[in-house]
Amino acid sequence: MPVSVKPDVDGKPDVHAALCPSRGVLEHVTSRWGVLILAALLERPYRFSELRRAIGGVSEKMLAQTLQTLERDGFVHRDAHPVIPPRVDYSLTALGREAAEQVWALARWSERSVEAVERARRAYDEARS
Amino acid sequence: MPVSVKPDVDGKPDVHAALCPSRGVLEHVTSRWGVLILAALLERPYRFSELRRAIGGVSEKMLAQTLQTLERDGFVHRDAHPVIPPRVDYSLTALGREAAEQVWALARWSERSVEAVERARRAYDEARS
Numbered sequence: 001m002p003v004s005v006k007p008d009v010d011g012k013p014d015v016h017a018a019l020c021p022s023r024g025v026l027e028h029v030t031s032r033w034g035v036l037i038l039a040a041l042l043e044r045p046y047r048f049s050e051l052r053r054a055i056g057g058v059s060e061k062m063l064a065q066t067l068q069t070l071e072r073d074g075f076v077h078r079d080a081h082p083v084i085p086p087r088v089d090y091s092l093t094a095l096g097r098e099a100a101e102q103v104w105a106l107a108r109w110s111e112r113s114v115e116a117v118e119r120a121r122r123a124y125d126e127a128r129s
Numbered sequence: 130m131p132v133s134v135k136p137d138v139d140g141k142p143d144v145h146a147a148l149c150p151s152r153g154v155l156e157h158v159t160s161r162w163g164v165l166i167l168a169a170l171l172e173r174p175y176r177f178s179e180l181r182r183a184i185g186g187v188s189e190k191m192l193a194q195t196l197q198t199l200e201r202d203g204f205v206h207r208d209a210h211p212v213i214p215p216r217v218d219y220s221l222t223a224l225g226r227e228a229a230e231q232v233w234a235l236a237r238w239s240e241r242s243v244e245a246v247e248r249a250r251r252a253y254d255e256a257r258s
Contacts, residue, residue, distance in 0.1 A: 013240040016165055026239035030159035030232075036145055051142030056147030065174050074249025095245055102235050103159075109231060110155035111142040116224055117154050120203025 028073055030098040033058055033066040038075065038092070038100040039107045043080075045091035074101055157202055159229045162187055162195040166234045167221070168230040170205065174220035204228055 012024035028034055040046060046054065052063055056116045067090060070076040076095030079089040090102055142151035156165055165184045169175060175183065181192055196219060199205040204225030208218040220228055 013243045015236045015239055016169065016184055020185075020240075020243075021247065022236075022240040022243040025187055025243050026164060027161060027181075029256065030164055032156060035155060035159055039144065042178040050202065055145055056149075061145065072247045072250050072253040074253075077241065086183065089212070095249070095250075098242070099235075102231065102238060105153075106231050107144045109156055110144055110158065110228065111149075113224060113227070114142045114151040114239070116131050117202045118150065121201050124201040124203075 018117055025073070029075070029103060031066065033062055033068075034070060035103045035107065037063075037066055037070065038096065039104045041076065041092045042097070042100040042104045048088050048090065057059050067105065070096065085087060157198055158204070158232060160195065160198075162191055163199060164232045164236065165206065166192075166195055166199060166219075167225065168233045170219060170221045171226070171229040172234045174208075174218050175215050177219065178184070180219065197224065 001030075007119070014020050015026050017023070028036065033055065035040070037051065040051060040054050051067075052058060052060060055063065056088045067076060067078070071078050074093055077091050077093050081087040081089070081092075084120070130140075143149050144152045144155050146152070158167065162184065166180065169180060169183050177192070181187060181189060182197075184192065196205060196207070200207050203222055206220050206222050206225075208220070210216040210218070210243070
């Protein structure tokens with residue numbers, strides 16, 4: 001089956017081209033919950049219920065949907081254990097780890113930068129009030 | 130004026146805490162259009178109309194809104210020239226450059242990984258059909 005990559009004019013994937021599938025890859029790893037799931041899984045594998053607690057504000061539905069998207073993309077491995085009660089572990093694949101390392105760094109940068117951003121917002125608002 | 134950072138239980142910003150403002154910072158730099166704008170501006174300053182052409186699929190409204198968010202956060206500098214017709218240049222601040230370098234790397238990674246992701250999707254779909 002041919003790979004359905006739509007190249008840009010140079011024949012290479014380009015996230016800045018509206019129809020290039022690489023944009024969808026970028027959107028999945030930078031999605032609201034995708035970022036937080038990948039960053040959490042970089043530390044260790046999680047069960048579904050643990051992930052739900054670790055990611056403040058996520059609903060069961062959004063967590064399940066995002067995990068399924070990340071699993072289908074080949075970033076997350078889902079391991080369902082045939083036990084009672086059912087237990088499902090989620091972990092990163094090698095490809096997922098590459099994405100997770102980058103979004104983890106971006107998450108830590110956001111935490112370090114929040115004071116600078118809040119200062120910038122106050123200066124912006126004050127200049128316009 | 131006190132900084133309104135809501136710390137997690139350890140007293141440090143934490144993107145995994147629902148109410149921590151660092152999550153908002155992360156969401157702005159990873160937003161659909163924010164990522165593509167930052168990655169483009171890492172190459173060079175752009176005029177509004179150039180950015181619109183460079184970022185396939187963005188509407189004028191979404192581009193203006195996202196640029197304003199990034200400007201207020203202190204990531205993007207807006208330089209309006211008093212000429213006729215009006216000309217507005219956008220460039221990265223030092224803080225914006227830090228974010229842009231990371232999302233640029235993630236964009237390039239997405240382009241490199243798109244074939245692996247498409248293979249994973251086919252395998253996932255075939256296992257379930």
